[in-house]
Amino acid sequence: MTNSLVSDQESELATLLAAYQEQFPDAESPLSYMMGFGPEQLCTILREANGRKIVFSYPGLDQGVLDGCAYHYKEASDDVERGNPITLQELLYARGLPAAAKTKLVRHRDTSGKIDINDLYRNHRPAFLDYQRQQGNRVFDKCDFLVACLGEPGSQSRFVGVFQVLGIERETEEHFYYHLVEVPGFADLKERVIFDWGRAAISWHQWLRPEVGKAVLEIQPKPFSQPFTDYLDFTLSFAELTQLVTSQSPRDEWCRMLSATAGVYLILDQSTGKQYIGSASGTEGIWGRWKDYVATQGHGGNVELVKLLAADAHHGRHFQFTVLMTLPKTMTRPEVIKREYLFMKKLGSRANGLRACLGIG
Incomplete structure (x- = not known):
């Protein structure tokens, strides 16, 4: 140039x-x-x-x-900023957080790759609480309360609780361990409220001031508990898939990532061991195809699955979903079906047990 x-x-x-x-x-x-x-x-x-x-x-x-x-x-x-947005302060103060108290917002997000904060919070809560109370500096000394949240893409943050600060419990040469007690009364908001952290997204803590409203971007149904990590390292029961589809917004990780790719997937009927190989293409990729299964109570239009659900409307409880291969969404439908057929050959007769014809995805 x-x-x-x-x-x-x-x-x-x-x-x-x-x-x-x-x-x-x-x-x-x-x-x-x-x-x-x-x-x-x-x-x-x-x-x-x-x-x-x-x-x-x-x-x-x-x-x-x-x-x-x-x-x-x-x-x-x-864009809630163009109107009169609901603020995080409104929600918290209405449930008992004192507006006059000295309250800090803390945004937990590790960018080093050493700690999976979402996994720590959802699956190892005592370790998460220990992580939160352990600090290298006296950052909570002047606080009455902490409003804890998890960092999400961009400047978005997910509220996960309010904690009262009762001073330093103990200290070592490297760390201060604060005595934090979770405050009841906010359970209906936990994990559901997504708000805008603001311009200083690189800063992990800031004061919550009544006069500077933190705009609420979304109040979701109870979110799906499993964090998205990779296309090939998860399985979902039909109950989990239903919860996932009904709780995600277009800006959430599962929705964004599964919408971003076409692919070949597997449905396992755990009650019989039979398998169904399907494929997804189109603008919404795997996400769009899997939404069809939720909307149809589990059959997605497949003839054999329709028969199973006609005999037992709740048979979908036995289904387990997983991704076998991701593919570019630019691939034509015939190209995607070729990969689908390849997996049917690789997995043999059990992979043909729940399908009546090839190509319906």
Whole structure:
């Protein structure tokens, strides 16, 4: 690229950034994600924003792998900042958190790849609580309460509880161990409230001030408890798949990742050992196909599965879903079906036990 083209591009980027920051003064700067996109693509993203706010994220950040940046535009109807948003403070104060108390927001998110915070919180709660109370500095000394949350993509945060700070329990040469007691009365909000942390997403703690409202982006049904880690390292019972589909919004990890890929999947009937090999393509990928199974109580339009559910409407409780192979969504339907047929050959007769014909996915 010539020097003049570079100069023109830098000038356009500066102009687009200035206009964007003027429109969204509290938004995180797109320059923060330059490493993921580069100036030319960032110019394109800003041009195509067309008055919409841009939400950036690194899908692999929780694993400490900056392997690609993702973004989407917030439509005006979804942007709570343009109206009169519900705030986190409203929800917490209405349930008894004293507005005059000295309260800190803490956002747990490890970017080193050493700790899986979601797994720690969901599956090893005592270890999570110990992680939270153990600090290298006296950051909670002046606090009456902590409002704990888990870091989500971009500046989103998920509320997980309120804790009273009762001082330092013990200290070592390297750490201070605070005595934290969870405050009852917030169970209906835990894990459901997604709010905007604000511009300083790199900072893991900040004061909760009554006059600076933290906009609530979404109040979800009780979220799916299992964090998404990789396409090939999970199985889901039909009950879990149903909970997953009914609890996810388009911005959540499972929905985003399963929508991003086509693929070949397996349904195992655990009551008989029979298997069904299916495939997914189209705009919503695996996510869209699996939603069909939930909407039809388990059969997804497959003839043999329809027969099973006609005989026993609750037979879907025996089904287990897993991904066998991911494929680009740019693949044609015949190309996807070829991979589906390959897995049917590899897995043999049991893989044909629940299907009447090839190609219905």
